[in-house]
Amino acid sequence: SPGAPYFTVTVTGPTLVKSYENLKLTLRFTYHGVTGTNGSLQGSPTPSVTFHSWVLTESPDFAVQVQRRRAGSDWEDCQIYEEYVCGWMVYDEPDVKVYVGQQSDDFTSLNPGESWLTTVSVTERPDIYLPRDSMPGDVFRYRVKRSEADWWDWGTMEEHRETALMLPCFIKAKVTDPKDRGGRPRLLVPASEWFEFTLIE
Numbered sequence: 001s002p003g004a005p006y007f008t009v010t011v012t013g014p015t016l017v018k019s020y021e022n023l024k025l026t027l028r029f030t031y032h033g034v035t036g037t038n039g040s041l042q043g044s045p046t047p048s049v050t051f052h053s054w055v056l057t058e059s060p061d062f063a064v065q066v067q068r069r070r071a072g073s074d075w076e077d078c079q080i081y082e083e084y085v086c087g088w089m090v091y092d093e094p095d096v097k098v099y100v101g102q103q104s105d106d107f108t109s110l111n112p113g114e115s116w117l118t119t120v121s122v123t124e125r126p127d128i129y130l131p132r133d134s135m136p137g138d139v140f141r142y143r144v145k146r147s148e149a150d151w152w153d154w155g156t157m158e159e160h161r162e163t164a165l166m167l168p169c170f171i172k173a174k175v176t177d178p179k180d181r182g183g184r185p186r187l188l189v190p191a192s193e194w195f196e197f198t199l200i201e
Contacts, residue, residue: 001185005049005152006035009056009144011195019134019199023122027057027144029189031110046112050100050160051152051187053108055174057118063145067194068131068138075141078131093169095176100153101161106171109157136201141194149187151175 013025031049033041055061066078100107108116122130122142130140151165166177181187 002035002037004035004185004187006032006041007189009189009192011192015197016200017197018201024119026117026119028115028117030115033112047154048109048111048156049152050109050155050157051149053116054106055150056147065143065145067141070138095166096169097164098167100163101157134199136199138199141196143194144192146191147189151181152187
């Protein structure tokens with residue numbers, strides 16, 4: 001969106017993977033600058049940005065696409081385990097006030113050109129497991145779908161030390177107030193490029 005921070009996400013990890021290994025992939029979210037009216041980057045000055053990083057990889061909205069190719073075949077989408085159901089406890093407690101700059105586990109700030117890195121474990125996330133019939137020689141490719149930060153603002157974590165937001169009582173959730181990022185434009189992160197790896201045994 002014009003006037004919003006421009007982010008990209010890339011996926012890296014091992015390109016040869018043993019079938020019994022715990023496959024961990026690194027997601028790198030990079031802040032490039034401010035989006036202009038035509039989709040390109042605006043010129044300087046470019047401020048720091050603070051955002052709700054938890055939402056980008058841990059919320060139920062986090063989504064990936066995994067495809068497989070076998071010898072002599074084209075890419076095919078992998079079927080996610082249909083029997084997997086994510087359970088959520090129901091809390092009937094009031095929302096709580098949190099201070100952005102004091103919640104470093106869930107909020108992050110970046111300067112232009114900096115990146116925030118986090119790791120996802122494919123074998124520990126039941127919603128993104130590889131197919132059960134995977135075998136050595138299978139080639140997979142993985143990408144993160146488009147995501148959106150539900151809250152962001154200009155400035156550093158230190159500058160937002162006293163910035164108050166409302167979250168559900170269990171904290172690990174989307175911001176409930178303000179709902180519109182304080183009137184700022186949407187921070188959308190485009191889908192990543194494909195990352196390929198091969199099962200070797």
